[in-house]
Amino acid sequence: MILSPQKIAQVLALDQIPQSFAELDAMISSGLPKGSLKASIDHVYSSTEDRNALLYRIIPEASYKRRRDRLTAEGACSPGQHGLADAGVDLLT
Numbered sequence: 001m002i003l004s005p006q007k008i009a010q011v012l013a014l015d016q017i018p019q020s021f022a023e024l025d026a027m028i029s030s031g032l033p034k035g036s037l038k039a040s041i042d043h044v045y046s047s048t049e050d051r052n053a054l055l056y057r058i059i060p061e062a063s064y065k066r067r068r069d070r071l072t073a074e075g076a077c078s079p080g081q082h083g084l085a086d087a088g089v090d091l092l093t
Contacts, residue, residue, distance in 0.1 A: 035040070038055065
């Protein structure tokens with residue numbers, strides 16, 4: 001399977017479809033909609049319990065609920081947390 005920025009955008013349920021990895025990187029760096037994380041987790045697990053466990057492993061529940069619309073790596077990272085920066089690795093392994 002060859003990964004393309006368009007396929008990644010589809011998994012993340014992004015409204016805008018990037019034409020390059022550089023464009024995708026810029027979109028991610030500026031923050032993703034909260035729904036993007038949930039959409040990507042939906043591709044991994046079918047049960048609500050498993051989805052929530054992974055979601056809150058990536059971003060603690062209180063932090064996730066404080067975010068209104070967008071998730072950024074800066075807003076999610078603190079010592080001892082994976083943060084959004086590592087979320088993609090967690091989902092792919």
